[in-house]
Amino acid sequence: MTRFRLSSLAVVFASSVPMSLAAQQEATILLVTDAALVDAWQPFANWKTQIGKATSIVTVDGIREHYEAESVHEQIRLCVRDHIENKGTRWVVLGGDSLRDGAGLVPGGHTTVHRQERRGIPTDIVYLSPTNWDADGDGVYGEWRDDADAITYPDGTVGLGRVPVRTATDVAAFTDKVIAYESAYPEGEFAKEMVYTCTDSPAYPKVRKSWDAHVSKVWDGQVGRFFSQETPWDEPGQPGSYPLSAENLVSLMNGKTVSKLHIHGHGHLPLWVLEKSRFTREHVAELEHGGAYPLITTVSCNTGEYDSAQDPSIVEAMIRRPNGGSVAIVAPIRTGKPHFHKRSDFRLMVQEGKLDGTTHTMTRYWTQGLGHGKTTGEALMLAKAAMVDDARKTAGYHLCICELNLLGDPTLGMRAMTPTTPKVTAPKSLSAGASEVVIETSAPGATVCVWQRGGVYDVREADESGRVAFAVTLQQGDPVSYGVAGAGLNAVVGEIAVDGAK
Ligand SMILES: [Ca+2]
Ligand SMILES: [Ca+2]
Incomplete structure (x- = not known):
């Protein structure tokens, strides 16, 4: 039986793992990595946060410390579920390579066995599952027949991908x-x-x-x-x-x-x-x-x-x-x-x-x-969600759902159309204190984000004229980052200086 410690998780994570303030508020991207790669991943997290997808980095060590379960796979699953259910996570990035049997930087999900894969395969989609894939409790996960009641396939509401990197250079x-x-x-x-x-x-x-x-x-x-x-x-x-x-x-x-x-x-x-x-x-x-x-x-x-x-x-x-x-x-x-x-x-x-x-x-x-x-x-x-009925009927389709992985960034738009680069107008500087940040773009409907690392984080949609106004309270000396992004756009980012109050 797994238990899940709810006590002061956010505080513990914030003190043990570098996270942006945005991430503490509501992170749409959860990035799981090894402690050795946290600093390396920070520019990726900053980029995503700046273009409107706030990103929280957690480490496998941090997860081991704060979620109680019988295996690291279960601990990661509980962490991911916590973020999906309580912190607004819509994408999960497994930011590291893995080796057999839970070794490597970011362990693969529970090993699923199948008559066509008798030695088993790590199944990353288990990390999205609200159930633990071992209905009969025998420690063998993802058995098509015996564990059917505890196997939950992705429903498509949360995207998952693994970036199989090994080094900071990667x-x-x-x-x-x-x-x-x-x-x-x-x-x-x-x-x-x-x-x-x-x-x-x-x-x-x-x-x-x-x-x-x-x-x-x-x-x-x-x-x-x-x-x-x-x-x-x-x-x-x-x-x-x-x-x-x-x-x-x-x-x-x-x-x-x-x-x-x-x-x-x-x-x-x-x-x-x-x-x-x-x-x-x-x-x-x-x-x-x-x-x-x-x-x-x-x-x-x-x-x-x-x-x-x-x-x-x-x-x-x-x-x-x-x-x-x-x-x-x-x-x-x-x-x-x-x-x-x-x-x-x-x-x-x-x-x-x-x-x-x-x-x-x-x-x-x-x-x-x-x-x-x-x-x-x-x-x-x-x-995968579209294949659930097939997987319930024939074991081979269950394996099909388990064995195909997205290796790379799961948060990327797939570039169905030729993008344009929006014209963006923002103030060069603003005064500290209560303020209005107005960003004007040539892209109505674009996602516009403002971010002051010490406090402000807001993401809005540009109106019909491409304009967004953010009512914010700004701190002196901490520049405001902004980002404009969207499906048919090349993202544009910039910075606004924050001077002393008038
Ligand atoms: Ca590898
Ligand atoms: Ca089992």
Whole structure:
């Protein structure tokens, strides 16, 4: 039986863990990390807070100290639930890499076993669950049949992602990429360019259908199909003449011509298998496309295996790569299995393109993000929520929900449209004491935030004329940070000096 100590948590956390005042009030982002990376994550937390998503950093050590349970996984789950239920958390960032059996910087969630994964997989979505995934109390978690009453899947209201970083340098490189993604996203056709790659001919029909029947129905982007026998770059009359090679995939990214990328085909932990070549860390090291970071989904086996002693996986390498790679990738932690209710569905997959559980999850991720304005983490959790009935019926779908992770930032908008950079007018300085901060923008409906670290934190929506007025009491010498952000915008931030009272 787990117990949960409610006494003076906020005070204890505030004194033991650096947190912004905003975070103490109401933090929409909860960032869980190791004590060694707290300082490294602070610029990320400050950036998110400044653009309207107040961020609270908690450490695994702090969680161990303040939540009572039989395991660190349970302690993290209780902490996350506390923040969701009592502190306004809408996104959970697991800010560190992990190893097997709860080791590493930020332990993976309870190990879920399955007949297809007898050695078990860490299941991060357990951290969002109001129940503990061990209904029969035998210490074996996530047993599809025996623990069904204690298994709660994500409902999509809270986004989750893991940033599998190991060092302060990794965190700094990742933070730079996230800031560029949110404030300096390319203002051309880039946002509209999606590419599906596929090297596996039996999968062609379903990969085609993912776009034709789903993503294209909700989003007005352009698709490029980079299949072994078909690419937009083929010589006329010579299908397949432009190979899906590692070099060509590097060119695609370095040319800043793909903002959404689905990679379908074989892979192993350290690489993607392409047509007659392999995409490895050496290719990741060639990536230089600062500011133009694609969002990626991939079914390729073990590419998202963040908990292995072998590190980095190819997905981890893409996340950690400075000035290149990606900021959010959905990938399987073990083999990327085509889950179905019955065997005959495989025939329908090959013949008619029936979507298996994994392809369906990734397709729903894109439709939620590009068609319905959800962030990366929300979109993946909604895709999982859409599969709950399947998971109750067939164990394979339960595994499907557990084994696909978002590696990267779960709070990012998915850039369905080409952004504009709003014009923002703010005072250069204000006087201490009771004041009105007026921010004028060219973006009606934008999220506008003001933040004085010593006290003020307020987030509002710009009115029809793009204006927001904040009534605040300002302290001398503590500048006001402001941020303007929104789905179709590159975020703009600035600072207002606070002088002595008049
Ligand atoms: Ca059990
Ligand atoms: Ca790892």
